Amino acid sequence: MTRRHHLLMGSGLLALVVVIYGRHILHAEFVYEDGVWLVSPGTPSLGPRVLAELAWWLWPSPQAMHALSVVLFVAVGALVGLLATRLGLSALASWGARALFLTAPVLVESAAYAASLPELIAAIGLLAACLFSTLQTRWRWPLVALAMLFGVGGKETALLTVGLVPLTLWVCGIWPLRRLVFFGAAGVALGVLTVDVPALVNWGESGDLSIPGRDWVFTQGAAVYRLVGVSLSGTGMAIDPDLDILAPAVKGFALAAVGLTGLIALTLTQTRPILAFGLLWCLLSAAPRFLVQTPRSYFNEHQWLVPFIGLLIAGVSLWDNWQLRTA
Amino acid sequence: MSVLGRRIWPLVVLIAWFTLQSHDYVRVFQSNQTLWAHAVTAAPYKPRVVVNYGLTLLQANQLQAGVAQLALAHQLAALPHIPESDRAITQATVEANIQAMRQASR
Numbered sequence: 001m002t003r004r005h006h007l008l009m010g011s012g013l014l015a016l017v018v019v020i021y022g023r024h025i026l027h028a029e030f031v032y033e034d035g036v037w038l039v040s041p042g043t044p045s046l047g048p049r050v051l052a053e054l055a056w057w058l059w060p061s062p063q064a065m066h067a068l069s070v071v072l073f074v075a076v077g078a079l080v081g082l083l084a085t086r087l088g089l090s091a092l093a094s095w096g097a098r099a100l101f102l103t104a105p106v107l108v109e110s111a112a113y114a115a116s117l118p119e120l121i122a123a124i125g126l127l128a129a130c131l132f133s134t135l136q137t138r139w140r141w142p143l144v145a146l147a148m149l150f151g152v153g154g155k156e157t158a159l160l161t162v163g164l165v166p167l168t169l170w171v172c173g174i175w176p177l178r179r180l181v182f183f184g185a186a187g188v189a190l191g192v193l194t195v196d197v198p199a200l201v202n203w204g205e206s207g208d209l210s211i212p213g214r215d216w217v218f219t220q221g222a223a224v225y226r227l228v229g230v231s232l233s234g235t236g237m238a239i240d241p242d243l244d245i246l247a248p249a250v251k252g253f254a255l256a257a258v259g260l261t262g263l264i265a266l267t268l269t270q271t272r273p274i275l276a277f278g279l280l281w282c283l284l285s286a287a288p289r290f291l292v293q294t295p296r297s298y299f300n301e302h303q304w305l306v307p308f309i310g311l312l313i314a315g316v317s318l319w320d321n322w323q324l325r326t327a
Numbered sequence: 328m329s330v331l332g333r334r335i336w337p338l339v340v341l342i343a344w345f346t347l348q349s350h351d352y353v354r355v356f357q358s359n360q361t362l363w364a365h366a367v368t369a370a371p372y373k374p375r376v377v378v379n380y381g382l383t384l385l386q387a388n389q390l391q392a393g394v395a396q397l398a399l400a401h402q403l404a405a406l407p408h409i410p411e412s413d414r415a416i417t418q419a420t421v422e423a424n425i426q427a428m429r430q431a432s433r
Contacts, residue, residue, distance in 0.1 A: 016342075020349045029358045032379075096338045103345035105352050112356040211410065234341075234348040238369035239355075239362060240376050244408050323334035 001091045009095045017074055017102055024112050025066045032239065033115040034065075051153035052118040065114040072120040073111040077102040079127035080309055084316060086134055087171060087274050093320035097312055105234040106227065106308060109301040113239075116302035118155035123305050125151020125158040130168040157306060163187065163284045171277040177269060211293060219243050220290045221255025223299035230301070231311055243298050258283070272321075278314025282307045359383040367396075374404040374417040382424065394428070397421045 030038060037056045044053035059065055081098035085091070101107065110116045129147035132140055144165060151158025166183045169175040222243050230236045243251075265279035285306040289299050355365040363380035370376045381396030403409070404417035 016346055020346060020353055024353050024356060028356055031356055031359050031362045092332075092335070096342075099338075099342045100345065103342055103349055105345055105348040108349050108352045108356070112353050211412070215410075234345050236369075237352050237355075239366050240370060240373065240379075242370035242373040242376070244410060244413070245372055319338060323332065326334060327332060 006091075006095075009098075013077075013095075013099055013102055014074070016099070017070065020103065020108075021066075021070045021111060025063060025070060028062060028066055028112070030062050030065075030114060032113070034113070037115055048152050048156050049118055049154065051121050051150070052155065055117060062114070065117070066112070069114055069117055069120060070111050072117065072124065073107070074102065076120060076123045076127065076305070079124065079131065080312065082131055083127060083168075083309075084313060086131060086168075087277065087313065087317075089274065089313075089317060089320050090324065092323070093316050096319065097316045100312055100316065101309070104231065104308065104312075105237055106231045106301055106304060108237065109239065110305045113302060116305075119157060119302050119305050121154020122151045122157035123154075123309070125149070125154065126161050126164060126306060127309070129158075129161040130164055133165045133169055134172045134174060157285075157303075160285050160288070160306060164281060167277060167280055167284065171273050216293055217290050218248065218251040218255055219246075220299050221258050222246050222251040223289075224258050224286050224307075225254035227299060227301065227304045227307070228311065231304070231308055232315075237301060239300070240297070241300075258286075272317070274317040275314050278310045278312070278317060281310025281313065283310075285310060360387055372403055372406070374400045374409060374413060377403060378417055378420050381421075385424070385428075390428070394425070397424060 037052075038060055044050050044057050055068060056065070059068065077098050080101045081094045084094040084097040089097070110119060125147050129144045129151065132143035132147055134140075135143070137143075144161070148158055148161040151161065163184075166175060166180055170177060170180040223241075226236075226241060226243070246254075261279060262283050265276045265283065268276035268279070286299070286304075289303065355361055359379075360383045363376065363383050366376045367380045377396055377400035381393045381400060384390075384393035384396060387393075398421075400417055401421045404414045404421075409417075
C-alpha cells in the first residue's frame with residue numbers, strides 16, 4: 001500500500017466517524033450518569049481518574065465533552081490499527097481493524113456517552129503501554145510505566161497493562177511462551193492466595209447493594225456472552241440490559257461458554273498465535289469484572305471497550321489469514 | 328481495486344452494516360428521554376429502566392405517562408427474579424416521587 005492509499009483510507013474513516021457522530025456532537029445533551037460527573041468534580045485531585053475529572057472540570061458543556069469523547073475514540077482506533085500492524089497483520093487488515101473499531105455499534109456507548117470518557121483515556125494508556133513494550137530501546141519500561149500512569153488517570157482499567165503487556169510481548173516473539181505461562185501462573189497463584197472473592201465482589205458497596213459472589217459471577221458470564229453477541233451482530237445494544245431475567249441454567253451455560261473460549265484460546269497458542277492473543281486479551285481484560293462489582297450494574301457496553309479490542313484482533317486475524325491464503 | 332482485492336468485500340459489507348447500525352443507535356444518546364425510551368423497549372421487565380423512563384417523563388412534564396411508568400416499575404419490582412437490592416431501591420424511588428407529587432399538587 002502506498003502513502004496515498006493510507007491517506008485515502010484514513011480520510012474515508014474520518015468521514016465515516018463524522019457521519020456517525022457529527023450530529024451527536026453538535027446537538028446531544030448530557031444523559032444519565034453524565035450528571036454525576038457534572039455535579040461532583042469540584043477541583044480535580046491527584047489520583048486515579050484525575051484526567052477524566054480534569055476534562056469535566058475544564059469543559060463542562062455537552063458539545064465539548066462529546067467532541068472530546070469522539071476525538072479520544074478516534075485515537076483509540078488509531079492505536080488499535082498500530083497494534084494490529086505490530087502483531088504482524090497486513091496493512092489492509094490493520095485498516096480493517098481501525099474501520100471495524102470506529103464503526104462498531106457495541107462501542108457507540110463508549111463514544112457517545114460522555115460518562116465513558118475515563119474508559120477511553122484508560123484504553124489509550126493501555127494500548128500505548130503495549131506498543132511501547134515492543135520497542136527496541138532501553139527507555140521502553142519507563143515509557144510503559146508512563147503510559148499506564150496516563151491510563152490510570154482515566155480509570156483503573158489501565159491496570160490491565162500488567163497482564164496485557166506480557167501477552168503482547170509473547171505474541172510479538174519478545175518473550176517465550178514459558179515466561180508468559182510462568183507470569184500467568186504466578187499471577188493466578190498470587191490472586192488465589194490473597195484475594196477474598198466474595199468480599200471483593202462487594203468491595204465498596206453498601207449493605208443494601210451487596211450481592212452473593214456466585215450470583216455475580218454467573219450473571220457476569222451471561223453479560224460477557226451477550227456482549228460478544230452484540231459485538232458480532234451489531235444489534236441488540238442497550239444501556240441497561242435485563243440479565244436478571246435469565247434463568248440460572250442460561251447463565252451457567254454462558255459462563256461455561258466463556259470458559260470454553262479460554263481453553264480454545266490456550267490450544268491455539270502454537271498454531272494461531274494472533275487469534276489466541278485476541279481471545280486471551282478479551283478474556284483477560286474482562287476477568288476483573290467477574291470480581292469487582294460496579295454498583296447494581298452488570299458488565300455493560302462502555303466497559304467492553306478494552307475486551308472488544310481483543311475480539312476484534314482475533315476476528316481480523318482470521319480474515320487476514322483467509323485473504324492471504326486464498327489470494 | 329487491485330490493492331484491495333476481491334476478498335475485501337466481506338469486510339466492506341460488515342463495515343457498512345456497522346456504520347448503519349451505529350448511525351441509528353447513536354440517536355438514542357440524544358437526550359435522557361430518547362435514552363430511556365429505547366432502554367424500556369430493550370429491557371421492558373427491568374424496574375430500574377422503567378423507573379428512569381418514568382422520571383424523565385415527569386421531568387418533561389408528561390405527568391400521566393410518567394406516573395404510569397412509575398406504577399409499572401413498582402409492580403415489576405415485586406417479580407420474584409428481581410434482586411432484593413433493586414426491589415428495595417425501585418420501590419423507595421417510586422414511593423418518594425409519588426409522595427413528592429402529591430405534596431406539590433396540594
